[in-house]
Structure formats: C-alpha cells, structure tokens
Amino acid sequence: MTAGAASWLPLSPGERSVAIEVLVHGPLSRSELARRLDLSAGSLTRLTKPLIESGLLIEVPEAGSPAEARQGRPSQPLDVVAESRSFLGFKITEDMVYGVVTTLRSDIVARYDRPLTTHAPAEVADLVAEMTEELTRAHPRIAGVGIGVGGLVQDRSVVGESPFLRWRDVPLAALVEERTGLPVVVENDVAALIEAESWFGAGRGLDRFVVLTIGAGIGYGLVLGGKRVPYAEEDRGFGRHWIVAPNGPLTPEGERGSAVSLLTIPNIRYQVHAATGRDHTYEEILALATAAEPMPARVIDEAARALGTLVAQIANFAMPQKILLAGEGVGLMDVAGKVVEDTIRVQRHPLASPVDLETKVSDFHDWARGAAVLAIQVLVLGAVEA
Numbered sequence: 001m002t003a004g005a006a007s008w009l010p011l012s013p014g015e016r017s018v019a020i021e022v023l024v025h026g027p028l029s030r031s032e033l034a035r036r037l038d039l040s041a042g043s044l045t046r047l048t049k050p051l052i053e054s055g056l057l058i059e060v061p062e063a064g065s066p067a068e069a070r071q072g073r074p075s076q077p078l079d080v081v082a083e084s085r086s087f088l089g090f091k092i093t094e095d096m097v098y099g100v101v102t103t104l105r106s107d108i109v110a111r112y113d114r115p116l117t118t119h120a121p122a123e124v125a126d127l128v129a130e131m132t133e134e135l136t137r138a139h140p141r142i143a144g145v146g147i148g149v150g151g152l153v154q155d156r157s158v159v160g161e162s163p164f165l166r167w168r169d170v171p172l173a174a175l176v177e178e179r180t181g182l183p184v185v186v187e188n189d190v191a192a193l194i195e196a197e198s199w200f201g202a203g204r205g206l207d208r209f210v211v212l213t214i215g216a217g218i219g220y221g222l223v224l225g226g227k228r229v230p231y232a233e234e235d236r237g238f239g240r241h242w243i244v245a246p247n248g249p250l251t252p253e254g255e256r257g258s259a260v261s262l263l264t265i266p267n268i269r270y271q272v273h274a275a276t277g278r279d280h281t282y283e284e285i286l287a288l289a290t291a292a293e294p295m296p297a298r299v300i301d302e303a304a305r306a307l308g309t310l311v312a313q314i315a316n317f318a319m320p321q322k323i324l325l326a327g328e329g330v331g332l333m334d335v336a337g338k339v340v341e342d343t344i345r346v347q348r349h350p351l352a353s354p355v356d357l358e359t360k361v362s363d364f365h366d367w368a369r370g371a372a373v374l375a376i377q378v379l380v381l382g383a384v385e386a
Helices: 013-025 030-037 041-053 121-138 172-180 189-200 259-263 265-276 282-290 294-318 331-346 364-381
Strands: 057-059 078-080 086-092 096-102 108-115 142-149 152-154 158-162 167-170 184-188 208-214 218-224 322-326 357-359
Touching: 013 030, 013 041, 013 057, 013 078, 013 189, 013 364, 030 041, 041 057, 086 121, 086 364, 096 121, 096 364, 108 121, 108 364, 121 142, 121 172, 142 172, 142 189, 142 364, 152 184, 158 172, 172 184, 184 189, 184 364, 189 208, 189 218, 189 322, 189 364, 208 294, 218 259, 259 265, 259 294, 265 282, 265 294, 282 294, 282 331, 294 322, 294 331
Parallel strands: 086 142, 142 184, 208 322, 322 357
Antiparallel strands: 057 078, 086 096, 096 108, 152 158, 158 167, 208 218
16 A cells, blocks of 8 residues: 555544444535534534645635635535545456546546456456556555455455356456555455445435346345345355346256346346357347347346336335436336336235335446555545454
C-alpha cells in the first residue's frame, strides 16, 4: 500500500463510522452527520479533524451558497476526496479476466480485459499482476486490489472451491500480493456485487434489500439492517435445490424444476438443443422466442414463470424494500417481462404491496467494480470483518 493510503490507517471505530457515513451518503453537514451517528458537536469535531488532515475528507461549499459568503466557524458539508486514491477490481470468469479502476466512491474510470487461456493458479496470478502493472502506469495512486471469483472463498483470501475454474484451496490473495506488492482481498463475486449495490447502488440507504443474479449460475444475497447476511450455502450453487416448478425439466445441473435448471444460461441452451437438435447462443434463443419459434418460446416462457415464482417467494418471505435483478441473463426480462410480472402478481397476496423489482443491465465490469468496493471496505476502511 502506498504511504499516502497508509496515512489513513488505522482508523479508530469512531473515525471509521464517520468516514463510511460520508462516503456512502455524503456530502453531509456536520449537524446531519452528528444526528445520524448520535454524536455531540465536540465528539464529531474530534473525529473529523484527523480525517480532514489526512486528506480523506474535505469541506465543500453548500449547494447554492457561495463559499465566500461563509463567516465564523466553517459550516460547509463534509465529503470524501473520491479521487484521492484508486482501487483495482477484477472479475475472473472461465475464459476472461475483467479489470476496472475505480475511485474511492467506486466510480469506474478505466477498464482493461484480458483473455484467460489457463486455469493454473500461478499463471492466473501472473495475468492479474500483468494487468495490475498496466493499469498502475496510468493510475499510480492504487491503494489496493479486489478480486471476485465464482465459488467458495474463505477468509477473503483463499478460493476454497470454484467449479468454473476447477480450483480447490488456492491462496489467490497471497499469490497476487507476492507479484504486485499491493494488498489484495478476494471474495465470492456475488457477495462483492451485493456490497457494491448496498453501499453505492440500488440498495443504498435501504434496510431490507435483495440482489438476485441470473446468468451462468444463480446468485442471491439478502441485506438486513443495511448489512449483507452471510449464510453457509451462498457460495455453493444457490438455486440448485430451490424448486420453483416440481414438474420442470431435468438438466445436467440442478434438481428437476430448480431455479438453476430453469433459469441459468447453460441449462436454457441445453433445453433448446435437446428439443431442436441445434445449438444456439442465449441471445439467439431470446431472439427466436421473440419471433415465436415454438421450442425457444416455450423454454423462455417457462424460464420467465420460474423467475416470477422465485421473485414472489423471495418477496413473500424476506419482505425486501427492493429486489435488484442483475447478471448476464437479465435479457429475459426484455422478452418475457410481462410473464414474470404476471406470475409475481398471481403468487402474491392481492393486498400485498407491489414488488419493487429493478433490473440492471450489467456486464462483468459491474462485478469487477464490486470487487473494488470490497477492497475499499476491507483494506481502507476496515468496514467488513474478514
């Protein structure tokens, strides 16, 4: 970590609370910040002084009020210096590594992708290190690296199991740290995406929030009280045993009629191929369904009903304020969104509030950004226990 970044550390618990509140919700006036954190004016001054002196926070003019009109004790709102440090985020898929550079507030300022031609851990770490070196040339104030991987991640450092990469017990953080000299945090990719959306995206400021992802697999995350709820099976193939249509198709992955068998891109492609004898991409299947080709249309209709059932069940039991649907499979909503909505309505109480379902058209750079947010949380703010 650079000397400048280290000057922020270690933050006391009080300083950390102030920094996070301003980072996520700022700019905030001192009075509003004190109210949110239940602090006296004196305590707030004591906590903010070192944060301002270190360059993490800055006083900014109030909107619509010229700074020169201020008199007496400074009363400008506090904000973070978002460009003071940069962070790298990487999303590793089966055949690509997607990289981003973000500000302290997780705004993406650069993207850089490389094909992944091997799954040998040392060579994957070599590639990530090469990408880090390339990105650091243009963005020298890198404070840390976050890496998102599909699968089970232990202690935010070791990939315990990744079916996509066929890894077991790979110390990925240590491998990349050895090659880059930067601190590294590794996390399950869905967990990282949830943290990013909870802090800076669709779930910001919400107490009860759900992220549901559809794509190569099914991902799910629940935020309660503004914090992600960890659970034992979250990295072990969510949806393989969540039955949404008991008489649904039997596919290579997932139990019969499970969310995985009905909704994941590989299984949708498998169903169409089994029925027609022809192999199609997911995008081609969506286009064929739109054109009312019988078998693709049937598969997509079943997928849409499964998604509607899944969303309704989540809404019925978790009662979130919002559900964010993301992932590379969200094109399903463009083709069969009405079927999804109708299914949700049928499976909810007639007097239930409508489900606030937000669809995010995202790519793998959003997942990489999520990994960068984990780096911000863990390496700089110490906000999440590793």
